[in-house]
Amino acid sequence: MILPFIILSSCKNNQKTSDDIKKTDSISNTEKDSTEMSVRTATLFSFNNEDNTEIIKISGSEASDNDDFWLAGEKNILIVSKYKKDKGNELLIQKDTLLVSDYNHVNIDRKHFLRKKDYFLFATMESPLGNGDLGLYLSFFMLNLKTLKFYILKYEGESTLRSGNFVDGKFIEDKSLDSNVTIKEELYEFANKSKWIYNPSGLDKDINYYRNFEQKWHLDNDPEGSKTLYPAIIKSTYYSEDLFKFNGDYDKDQFIENADYKIVTYFRNNVIGYDKNKKLYFPITVESCDIGCDKKIEFVSENEIEISYEDSTQQADTIDLNKIEFTNNPL
Structure with missing residues (x-):
C-alpha cells in the first residue's frame, strides 16, 4: 500500500x-x-x-x-x-x-x-x-x-x-x-499547543502580580468591558515594581512631577503614577489604541491632574489622586 x-x-x-x-x-x-x-x-x-x-x-x-x-x-x-x-x-x-x-x-x-x-x-x-x-x-x-x-x-x-x-x-x-x-x-x-497564544505560568497566573496590572485595573474599574469613560471613582493598586520601566520608554514631554508625585502618560496608552512618599507605583488609567486616544497631562493642583486628548471634541478629565481607591495597603 x-x-x-x-x-x-x-x-x-x-x-x-x-x-x-x-x-x-x-x-x-x-x-x-x-x-x-x-x-x-x-x-x-x-x-x-x-x-x-x-x-x-x-x-x-x-x-x-x-x-x-x-x-x-x-x-x-x-x-x-x-x-x-x-x-x-x-x-x-x-x-x-x-x-x-x-x-x-x-x-x-x-x-x-x-x-x-x-x-x-x-x-x-x-x-x-x-x-x-x-x-x-x-x-x-x-x-x-x-x-x-x-x-x-x-x-x-x-x-x-x-x-x-x-x-x-x-x-x-x-x-x-x-x-x-x-x-x-x-x-x-x-x-492550546499553538505558539501564538499567550499561556501564563507561575506568578503570571496571579492577577495581583505586577505584570497583570492592566488586567487588574480593568477588572476593578470595568469588569464588563463596556465603559467608554473613566469611572467616577477610580480604583487602583500599589506596586513596588517599577511600572514605568515595565510599560516602556517615554519622552521628557510625557511626564510631570511635583513634590509628591511623578506622572507619566504613554503615547496612546496608559497613565501611570509614582507616589514619592510611599515609593510605590500605581496605574491611573489603562487604555490603548492606534488613533484618537493620545493624552496630555498637567497638574491643576497639588493632588489633581487634568487629562486632555488629541481628539479636540473629547472633554478633558480631572482626576483627584487623593480620591483614588486602592485595593491594597501600602507596603
Missing part, C-alpha cells in the same frame, strides 16, 4: 515527504488561478490519498513575494481543492473556500500543523490593516480530507504588555462544535 503524505512545496525542492514530515521553513511553489484567486496563488500544503489516486491542495491568494505563508492583499482567500490523478494530469473534482479575509494580513503557521488519518489541522492569524483595530484573530482549522468538510475554532485577542508578541485573549464559543465532541476536543487540544 502506498502511504498518504504531506508536501510543503519549495522553490528549491519539490520532493515528497511522509506523514512524519519535518516542519521546515521552505517556501511553497507559486501557481496561477484565473478564477477567485487572482494575481498570485501559493500552494501551502499538499496531500495524496491512501491509494495515491487523488491529491488535495490548500492554497492561498495574494501571497507575499518573500513568504508564501504571508497573504498580503486587500482580500485574501484560502482554498482547498481535490484533484483526481489521470495519466499524469490532475483533474479538479472538488473545491471549497476555507477563508475569505478582507483588509487583513493573513499569516498561515508553517510549523504548527497536524496530519491525522482522515483530517488535517492548521492555523491562521488575521491582523487588520490600518490603524483602527489592534486585534489579532486566530483560526484553527480541522479539515476532513475525504469530504473537504471543515471545522473552525476561533481565538481573539491582542498583544499586551504581559504577553509580548503572543496573543492575549480568549476562545470564541461556537455552538456548532458542540454537536461533535470529538472534533471540538481535537481542535482545543491542537489550539
Whole structure:
C-alpha cells in the first residue's frame, strides 16, 4: 500500500515527504488561478490519498513575494481543492473556500500543523490593516480530507504588555462544535499547543502580580468591558515594581512631577503614577489604541491632574489622586 503524505512545496525542492514530515521553513511553489484567486496563488500544503489516486491542495491568494505563508492583499482567500490523478494530469473534482479575509494580513503557521488519518489541522492569524483595530484573530482549522468538510475554532485577542508578541485573549464559543465532541476536543487540544497564544505560568497566573496590572485595573474599574469613560471613582493598586520601566520608554514631554508625585502618560496608552512618599507605583488609567486616544497631562493642583486628548471634541478629565481607591495597603 502506498502511504498518504504531506508536501510543503519549495522553490528549491519539490520532493515528497511522509506523514512524519519535518516542519521546515521552505517556501511553497507559486501557481496561477484565473478564477477567485487572482494575481498570485501559493500552494501551502499538499496531500495524496491512501491509494495515491487523488491529491488535495490548500492554497492561498495574494501571497507575499518573500513568504508564501504571508497573504498580503486587500482580500485574501484560502482554498482547498481535490484533484483526481489521470495519466499524469490532475483533474479538479472538488473545491471549497476555507477563508475569505478582507483588509487583513493573513499569516498561515508553517510549523504548527497536524496530519491525522482522515483530517488535517492548521492555523491562521488575521491582523487588520490600518490603524483602527489592534486585534489579532486566530483560526484553527480541522479539515476532513475525504469530504473537504471543515471545522473552525476561533481565538481573539491582542498583544499586551504581559504577553509580548503572543496573543492575549480568549476562545470564541461556537455552538456548532458542540454537536461533535470529538472534533471540538481535537481542535482545543491542537489550539492550546499553538505558539501564538499567550499561556501564563507561575506568578503570571496571579492577577495581583505586577505584570497583570492592566488586567487588574480593568477588572476593578470595568469588569464588563463596556465603559467608554473613566469611572467616577477610580480604583487602583500599589506596586513596588517599577511600572514605568515595565510599560516602556517615554519622552521628557510625557511626564510631570511635583513634590509628591511623578506622572507619566504613554503615547496612546496608559497613565501611570509614582507616589514619592510611599515609593510605590500605581496605574491611573489603562487604555490603548492606534488613533484618537493620545493624552496630555498637567497638574491643576497639588493632588489633581487634568487629562486632555488629541481628539479636540473629547472633554478633558480631572482626576483627584487623593480620591483614588486602592485595593491594597501600602507596603
